[in-house]
Each structure stands twice: as structure tokens, then as C-alpha cells.
Amino acid sequence: MLIKKAADLRESDVTPKETFLRRREFLAVAGSTAVAVATNGLGPVFTGTATALAQNPSAQKLANLKKSPFSTDEKLNSYKDVTTYNNFYEFGLDKADPSKYAHTLKPRPWSVVVEGQCAKPGTYNIEDILKYAPLEERIYRLRCVEAWSMVVPWVGYPLSEFLKRFEPTSKAKYVEFRTLVDTRQMPGQTEPALNWPYVEGLRMDEAMHPLTLLGLGLYGEVLPNQNGAPIRLVVPWKYGFKSIKSIVRVRFVENEPINTWKQQQSSEYGFYANVNPQVDHPRWTQGSERRLGEFFRRKTLMFNGYGDQVASLYAGMDLRKNY
Amino acid sequence: MFKPAAWLACLAPAALLVYHGFQSELGANPVETITNSTGIWTLRLIVIGLAITPLRWASGLNQLINYRRLIGLFAFFYGTLHFLTYFILDHQLQFTGLWDDVVKRPYITAGFTAFVLMIPLAITSTGGWIRRMGGRQWNRLHRLIYITALAAVLHYFWKVKLDATYPVYYGIGVAVLLGIRLWLQYHRKPASQ
Numbered sequence: 001m002l003i004k005k006a007a008d009l010r011e012s013d014v015t016p017k018e019t020f021l022r023r024r025e026f027l028a029v030a031g032s033t034a035v036a037v038a039t040n041g042l043g044p045v046f047t048g049t050a051t052a053l054a055q056n057p058s059a060q061k062l063a064n065l066k067k068s069p070f071s072t073d074e075k076l077n078s079y080k081d082v083t084t085y086n087n088f089y090e091f092g093l094d095k096a097d098p099s100k101y102a103h104t105l106k107p108r109p110w111s112v113v114v115e116g117q118c119a120k121p122g123t124y125n126i127e128d129i130l131k132y133a134p135l136e137e138r139i140y141r142l143r144c145v146e147a148w149s150m151v152v153p154w155v156g157y158p159l160s161e162f163l164k165r166f167e168p169t170s171k172a173k174y175v176e177f178r179t180l181v182d183t184r185q186m187p188g189q190t191e192p193a194l195n196w197p198y199v200e201g202l203r204m205d206e207a208m209h210p211l212t213l214l215g216l217g218l219y220g221e222v223l224p225n226q227n228g229a230p231i232r233l234v235v236p237w238k239y240g241f242k243s244i245k246s247i248v249r250v251r252f253v254e255n256e257p258i259n260t261w262k263q264q265q266s267s268e269y270g271f272y273a274n275v276n277p278q279v280d281h282p283r284w285t286q287g288s289e290r291r292l293g294e295f296f297r298r299k300t301l302m303f304n305g306y307g308d309q310v311a312s313l314y315a316g317m318d319l320r321k322n323y
Numbered sequence: 324m325f326k327p328a329a330w331l332a333c334l335a336p337a338a339l340l341v342y343h344g345f346q347s348e349l350g351a352n353p354v355e356t357i358t359n360s361t362g363i364w365t366l367r368l369i370v371i372g373l374a375i376t377p378l379r380w381a382s383g384l385n386q387l388i389n390y391r392r393l394i395g396l397f398a399f400f401y402g403t404l405h406f407l408t409y410f411i412l413d414h415q416l417q418f419t420g421l422w423d424d425v426v427k428r429p430y431i432t433a434g435f436t437a438f439v440l441m442i443p444l445a446i447t448s449t450g451g452w453i454r455r456m457g458g459r460q461w462n463r464l465h466r467l468i469y470i471t472a473l474a475a476v477l478h479y480f481w482k483v484k485l486d487a488t489y490p491v492y493y494g495i496g497v498a499v500l501l502g503i504r505l506w507l508q509y510h511r512k513p514a515s516q
Contacts, residue, residue, distance in 0.1 A: 080351070081351040084350070085350065085351035085352060089485075093485065093486050095351070096350065148352060148355070150351075193485060193486060194485075283428060283429070283430060283481060283482075284428065285424075285428075290354060290355075292351050292352055293351075295412055296412055297412070297413055
């Protein structure tokens with residue numbers, strides 16, 4: 001039985017609206033500071049971009065974030081929205097469950113096992129992983145298969161920077177990811193809601209695509225537990241379930257991995273799971289979505305609006321079959 | 324004499340929604356919260372309404388019948404709010420979009436059927452209509468609520484993404500309440516319906 005514990009966030013933790021509305025200034029200042037630091041070699045004199053907005057005082061800040069040309073300038077969803085509305089069934093099926101129960105997850109110490117078709121398999125520590133490449137802030141749209149969406153200021157670096165360190169061989173056609181299994185840390189796993197561990201996968205070219213992010217934080221601080229601490233994927237042109245959370249295992253493989261939702265219900269969820277307004281979920285429409293914070297639905301964009309960058313990955317493929 | 328209390332109890336879920344709405348406490352997705360709350364209260368009130376007749380038979384408390392119309396009308400009230408949330412916010416009151424959904428998506432077909440069948444029941448809920456129609460005809464018409472209840476459960480069952488526990492519970496509840504009626508029809512003749 002689950003004992004309810006109050007969420008760690010208090011009303012006072014919410015971003016004051018004035019601060020929120022001034023976020024561009026913070027970003028601009030942070031950007032120019034990062035440039036100044038880089039050119040003058042002053043060291044870390046400035047801490048964080050959106051950190052000034054993020055409201056969890058105990059969270060570890062991530063400093064010197066690069067801005068990214070891939071970021072959207074759409075209105076951000078609030079820190080509260082992003083951290084209290086989560087699908088993370090390892091902590092319960094309700095959207096509010098992860099923010100209530102994910103305090104049991106211990107994101108430190110943490111290591112990731114890398115194995116399969118690569119020259120440098122091994123176990124890698126999260127503290128080192130954080131330093132493999134300069135951290136960037138990437139403001140992406142997130143579109144859930146349930147037809148809601150939000151805009152999140154992620155922190156991380158391209159997944160390609162991570163994967164290429166392990167020197168995948170020519171046999172590595174796909175890469176598979178697994179979430180932690182530990183019923184003490186993830187009490188939702190005592191229920192067979194899904195077949196644990198949660199498994200996801202990407203084709204190698206998808207994984208190496210510059211848009212694909214290894215997520216290590218959001219709103220200028222390390223990932224909150226409920227958002228998949230300490231390390232997750234962010235694949236913005238695919239439905240949210242592809243962006244696996246709390247990763248402990250990465251495996252380079254020859255054959256297409258069987259991802260959890262496809263295994264659960266293959267008529268409704270596929271391997272590719274590209275956001276596609278022309279291919280409905282068998283039970284509901286994917287032609288439109290509700291952006292959190294808006295009342296009316298808006299049209300869903302092909303590849304979640306990232307078609308210019310990623311459509312070529314799927315040239316010649318029947319996206320109706322490969323949903 | 325408990326009617327005002329029953330009234331307030333039935334109104335409470337809507338009042339809470341309004342209150343939380345003003346406090347901005349409907350969560351990150353208020354539309355979803357409103358849709359889910361009005362939907363589940365529709366189904367709960369349908370089930371409670373269906374339980375009244377068997378409870379009367381079992382307990383002999385005939386005054387329970389005095390609450391049936393109130394509960395039924397509140398079920399219709401929440402069903403209407405549920406439908407309007409969807410019709411206004413998802414379809415912006417466009418009938419073509421609504422109809423496409425009704426025809427194409429089984430869970431909408433079921434939900435829409437459940438709602439539409441409640442309309443004649445709400446209209447004919449007055450004493451005047453009972454007199455005009457005659458008790459027998461009226462009773463027959465109001466058996467439409469059985470179809471509404473089954474369709475509402477199906478609607479719920481088809482909507483959930485993964486965990487069908489609650490839809491199944493409600494399904495069992497409705498099946499038992501309808502089963503009792505069937506069973507009694509074959510095994511004895513109750514005093515009234």
C-alpha cells in the first residue's frame with residue numbers, strides 16, 4: 001500500500017509571474033555570459049539560465065548552458081506544469097502520482113551500463129556522463145500520444161555525443177534503452193501495469209540525429225525525479241513515450257528492439273511513434289492536441305513541427321504501417 | 324425531508340470544480356480534470372439511481388423512490404456538463420466535427436448514445452409527463468436508462484489507456500443492478516416495476 005506524502009513543492013515554490021515573463025532576459029543574459037566566459041576564460045562566474053526561475057531550492061543547478069538554435073520561442077509551460085503532470089508509471093498511473101511518490105528514487109549514485117555492438121562497453125558514472133559534452137538548453141515541444149502537449153526547457157547534450165564515445169560497430173543498427181527496475185525506489189513496479197523494465201529504442205540514425213537529446217535537466221537544474229532523473233531521452237518529433245526516463249542500460253543491437261508500449265498493445269503503439277496527425281490512434285484522433293494552459297485544441301504538426309529536420313530519415317517509408 | 328441534503332450532496336462535485344477552478348487548483352490540464360470529474364459523476368449517479376429500486380425491494384423503504392428523480396436529473400446535469408466540455412472545447416460547437424467523432428470512434432459513439440438517451444428521460448421526468456403518458460408507458464420509456472448505463476460503462480472502458488480496473492468495477496456494478504431486475508422478473512412479481 002502506498003503511504004501518501006506531501007509533494008515537495010509548495011505554493012511559494014512557484015515562479016512569480018513577473019519572473020516567468022522576464023525569462024527571455026535571463027536567457028539573453030545567460031547566453032552572453034556564457035560567451036563572455038568562453039572567450040575570456042573567466043571560469044564559472046554565472047550560474048544558470050533558467051535557474052533563476054526554477055523554484056526547487058534544493059535542486060542542483062546546472063551552470064553555463066549553451067543556447068541552441070533548435071529551441072522554439074513558444075511560451076514555456078510552467079515549472080509546476082512540467083513537474084506535476086507526468087506519465088511515469090513506475091510511480092503510479094495518475095499524472096500527479098510521480099510528483100507525489102518519486103521522492104523514493106535515488107538519482108545519486110547512478111551509473112549506466114553500456115553494452116552490445118560497440119568497442120567500449122562498460123559502466124559509466126553519471127557525474128562523468130554530465131561532463132561528456134557542454135550542456136545546452138533546448139526548448140522543445142513535447143507531444144504525448146494521449147493528445148496533450150507542453151513546451152519544456154530541457155538541459156542536456158546531443159545523444160550522439162554520448163553514444164559515439166562507446167564507438168558503436170557497423171553491426172549497431174539500433175540502440176536500446178532500459179529504465180531502472182527497483183520496487184523500493186519505484187513502488188509502481190509492484191503492479192504489473194507494464195512489463196518492467198520499461199524498454200525503448202531508436203534506429204541508429206534517429207539516435208545520432210542532432211535533435212535527439214540526452215536529457216539531464218530542465219529549467220536550468222538537474223532533472224526532478226518525476227521527470228526521469230538523472231538521465232533520460234528527449235526525442236521531440238516522437239510521442240512522449242519514446243523519451244524513456246531514468247536510464248540504467250544502453251545496448252547497441254542489430255535488430256529492432258521491442259519497446260514496452262509496442263509489446264503492450266502493438267495495434268495502438270509502434271516502434272517509430274513519430275508524431276503524425278494523419279495517422280490516428282485506433283481509439284482517438286492525433287489530428288489535434290491540447291497544449292497545457294490552453295482551453296481549445298490546436299492542430300498537431302507533422303513530426304511535431306520538426307519535419308524540416310527529420311522527415312528525410314523516413315523517406316520512402318510507409319508511415320501508416322510504421323506508426 | 325432529507326431532500327435538501329441530497330440536493331447539496333449531488334451539487335457538491337460541481338461546486339468543488341468551480342471552487343478549485345477559481346483557486347487555479349484544477350491541475351496542469353484543467354479541461355481534462357473537468358471532463359473526468361463530470362464524466363465519473365454522471366456514471367456514479369446513474370449507478371446510484373439504478374440501485375434505488377433494488378434497495379426498495381430489499382429494504383421495504385419505499386420513500387427511497389422520492390430521491391430517484393433528483394438523482395436522475397443530476398446524472399443528466401453532469402452528463403450535460405461532460406458533453407458540453409467536449410463539444411465546446413474539442414469541437415467549438417461544430418456539429419460536423421462532432422458527428423465525425425460519433426461515427427468514427429467507438430468510445431465517442433458509446434458516450435454520445437448514453438447522453439442522448441438521457442434527454443427524453445430528463446424531459447419526461449415531471450409529474451405532468453407521468454400522468455400524460457400513463458405509468459406503464461412512462462416506465463417503459465425510462466428503461467432507456469439501462470442502455471445509457473451500459474453505454475456509459477463501455478465509453479469509460481474504451482477510453483482508458485491502460486488500467487481498466489475502475490471501468491470493470493462500474494461494469495460489474497451495473498451488471499449486478501440490471502441482473503437483479505432480470506432475476507426478479509423471472510422469479511417473482513414485485514409489487515411495482
